Amino acid sequence: MLGALTAEAVAKRNNVTVLGRADGPVMLFAHGYGCDQDMWRRLVPYFAADYQVVLFDHVGAGHSDLDAYDREKYGTLDGYATDVLEICAALDLADVILVGHSVSAMIALIAAAREPERFARLILVAPSPRYTNDADDGYVGGFSHEDIEGLLKSLDSNYFAWAEALAPMAMGNPDSPEYAEELRSSFCRTNPSIARHFARVTFLSDSRSILDRVQCDSLILQCSDDLLAPPEVGTYVHQHLGHSTLVHLQTTGHCPHVSAPEATAGAILQYIGRRP
């Protein structure tokens, strides 16, 4: 079962990167939809001195092994949670602080429900257990089914932009010369068919039932003006998740770790430093 995969096999499949202090507590970062581990670049420096930082790409994203993509396995978030647990087992990670952004916040909760002893803390950045509204019980996720169909159309429109071979040349930006052209053109590139399937799985999933099955201490980071995770959703997660702390960040948008890395890192450090 779990742990059957070697560290090499998992590292190849999920393009695992290990940084930071080798003997420090472990922080495992799981990226959200539409991106890969590159999105943690601005946040990681705040932790690398004191923590062992483990980054990875979900299968289908970034430099993961596309041959490992199995439509059935990754047809639910559970398949992604299996990968998270396999990474932990293969690298023998213990007392893990698992940071999950967006859909990966739910993947983190599923993993923690399956193997509670593995995780010390969960950091849920802009979580949402369900993106579509539920007319039956009045839940407001923020989107209608038509909106998600629209997203799939948008993905199709960008089909050629996602496909690496036809990636347009970025013209560069004199303001941030530190990023090589290679990163610009490969950033968060993904196989268009996988992006489409992952979009369905992400935006049409309903993970609300997992919330009351998680006992792990967790921090919910809520931004203002987040299209994907409106404040009501953050409050909902807080109410249904035992041992959770809700913190409002003074930053707008869906990716505080990109737009306000210092404030985001500060909130996380304050939370994980609060108790040993």
Place this chain on the structure above:
Amino acid sequence: MTDTAGRPVVNFEALFHQAPCGYLVTDDGGRIAAVNDTFVRWTGYSRTTLLGTKLQFLMPVGDQILYATHCIPQLGITGSVSEIAVDIVGADHIRRPALLSASRFAAAGQESGSIRVIIFSAHERRLYETELVSALRAAEESDAKRALAEQELRRLALHDALTGLPNRAGLKARFGAAPHGGTRERKSLAALFIDLDHFKAVNDSLGHSAGDNLLVSVAGRLAAAVQASGAVARLSGDEFVVVDEVAGTDDATALAASLLDVMAAPMHLEGLEIVISASIGIAVAQGGDDTVEDLIRRADIAVYRAKERGRNRWELHRPAPSDPAVDRLRALGELRRGIGEGALRVHYQPRIDLRTGRASGVEALVRWQHPTRGLLPPSEFIAMAEESGLVRPLGAWVLDETLKLAESLRRNDHHGAGLEFAVNLSARQLNDPGLVDMVEGALERRSMDPALLLLEITETALMSDPGAAVESLNALKNLGVGLAVDDFGTGYSSLMYLKKFPVNELKIDRSFIMGLGLDTGDGAIVGSCIDLAHAVGIRAVAEGVETSGQAQALQDMGCDLAQGYLFARPLPVPQLREWLASHA
């Protein structure tokens, strides 16, 4: 005009406002701080409406999600995005397809961060890409549909339509063609051949639909009586087979007895209560050499004995503890008599040109109508004929029969004109000094154009004495006949002889064709055989083609000819004539 440094003075404000695309400046959150005239005009909003609005709010929700999850992080991390396809919804609520590129400038000192955005109208390009992607989606869908249809076809091919039980092919697919001895956990495979007693009487007196109902309920009873390790199949009419693992012959006969009990329970048909019975022949694998086919054949022999001895009983097939030399002599005698008494037949299998879909020729295949074993394929008796030398007269007879048919088709049947006739040569024939004279004589006797005769030699036969083979082949070549390497890929697969022997055609062995579409390894082997044939300038032929999927794959790989059950089985002459007429 120039400035003090001599550079021409440019009106940058005019360039900004009158550029042939939209220019915008936003803060890090996307709030519009400046916008040019082109964008104001293109969208139809007033400048005051646009200023302070978030740029992403001008997009439909789907684009907004993509922008939030992909573009904003990319802008934040790498500082730029290029040619993102978005729709901009104008004041008239109409979507305008566009491409968006942007660069981010980080906060510095008093200056807060900002994003410079260019938006191009991209109607034509978006239209083109949308068409490409929907064509791609349609292709993916039709691929998936075809795969489903093939799966269904395969299921149909392996099952009996009336009872839903596996048929003979399904049974073979389940148990494989490999021998089954008593190796695994000391269990052996047994076949029970079940033939209903007096089934014809039911059909005749109650009608076919009652007969069908009877068969369906027998199928149900058998299936319920056999454990999960076993299988029940319907071979034809009222013939069923049960195959299962048994601990020994006692186990097998006990199973047979229990099946007879199960059958004996009364059943209701057309309002009548009837009691049926069956005769069962049993064969148990011995010593590890028996395939499922062998077992079924032996059980079939035993069922005849059960019928002879009064029905409603089982009989065990015991291979006689015989002297192999005596067996061989007896079999040889039968074959010699068979040849003399006209018990041998030639059947002809059409060979299809994959480019035109029409028959380009036929392969002659010899069959032996054995008095007790039924119609036997060459694999059952050619080895024996080879060893005994009987293959010489047999081979000459097959060739003459074939050329006789060719002559008759040429004279009387315009559908047969121009067809190629392929005839197999055995290893022993190839080394026979009289071979060339024999072929030449046959060609003359039947006034046959040598170019329309193709002699097939197996790869193994060629390699048994390559030196002699080259000589014979060259002599045959000089007669003007074509030569083919049969069963290619099963022997040495040596590239050398393809160059050394004067062959015109390479026949890829059926075992590889069977794996097409199932096993990528076989696909690769078939593909390289075809390429190899073409590289040395000869034709590639596929044998054993059974599904349209295989035919399609072969066609895609550029294979020249194909034969197999998909197109036609080997046919006796009258049926061949009909087939040719209906496929002209």
